[in-house]
Amino acid sequence: MxxxxxxxxxxxxxxxxxxxxxxxxxxxxxxxxxxxxxxxxxNAFSSTEVIGVLVGAVVLASTFGSLAAAGLPLLTAIIGVGVGLAALLSATGSSSARPPRSWP
Structure with a gap:
């Protein structure tokens, strides 16, 4: 079906x-x-993803000693994921799981 x-x-x-x-x-x-x-x-984001980013922020803030220094690697990672998803969606030509129009 x-x-x-x-x-x-x-x-x-x-x-x-x-x-x-x-x-x-x-x-x-x-x-x-x-x-x-x-x-x-x-759901767009699961709770485990949000918890992972928060734990990463705490670890980076304690390592670098500054929220600004900790935010740069997180921002870079989030932008990288966004660019990767955009490239994937543009390469496949679709952002949906809808079957083609000729589907029976």
Whole structure:
């Protein structure tokens, strides 16, 4: 089954309906697996990423002894990740998981 919407356009109610849909088949003894971007979490940042950046900031601030000196490596890393993602998205020609228009 393929959704013709972007993963960010799928509501939590639709995700719940999708995960509940195979219950009758499972009750009948079938093996049903659901996955993909339709039911994946859509958070931009996970809490572990934010905690990692904060711990990195504390370590760098204690190492360099200054918040300004600690901020430069963090800023460089964040800009590098942004440039890398932009390059990846421009190279693939798409920022969505939507199938092509000719998809059946």
């Amino acid at each position: 393929s959704y013709k919407a972007l993963p960010s356009e799928i509501t939590p109610a639709q995700q719940d309906a999708l995960t509940a849909a195979p219950a009758p088949a499972r009750d009948a003894g079938m093996t049903v697996v659901i996955g993909g971007t339709a039911i994946a979490a859509t």
